[in-house]
Amino acid sequence: MSLDKYGLRALVPLIRRGEMGVEYDHSTTIGIDLSSVLHSLGIDSESNRRSRVLDTFQSPWVETSRCEVEPRFFVPDSFCNIPNVLQSGPQPPTFNSVQQDHAKVALFQDEALFYLFYKHPGTVIQELTYLELRKRNWRYHKTLKVWLTKDPLMEPIVAQDGASERGSYVFFDPQRWEKCQRDFVLFYSAIM
Secondary structure (H helix, E strand, C coil): CCHHHHCHHHHHHHHHHHHCCCCCCHHHHCCCCHHHHHHHCCCCCHHHHCCCCCCCCCCCCCCCCCCCCCCCCCCCHHHHCHHHHHHHCCCCCCCCCHHHHHHHHHCCCHHHHHHHHHHCCCCHHHHHHHHHHHHCCCEEECCCCEEEEECCCCCCEECCCCCEEEEEEEEEECCCCEEEEEEEEEEHHHEC
């Protein structure tokens, strides 16, 4: 059985006959002007017709997934008892009062603080993480919108006007979520 019998190769001559005024069965094209389909596929002339699309595209209804093996998925038993595990295990931190929250925030690592800072803009949590990062000698650069700190192994050189310093700084890049070190001229007015 030839696949061309039900594909575009068999349909194109029917469309061509319809364009010339010869009757054909419209039940295959109810609601669709197939001449516009030919144009959008790049089939404008008789010679171009067989070269590009029709050789690779058999039909929009060809099923490709029939020969593929569909994997079987199952839910492990340990996942079915998640509510019981969560109730018996350690509880994730919740933020209720400023005094308790400040103590909880102090326990987090720097990356967790950065996450809380960027995840909760304009909230008390962001303010608490800001204060904790400041305690850890991180400064927020207002123009670059990133956190930075001095490299502990290199002392920066202060400019003669006292408005800036040049040195090696560690930046936290929120786009790549990593710390990177580079030489930088820091203007004091640009940090918080």
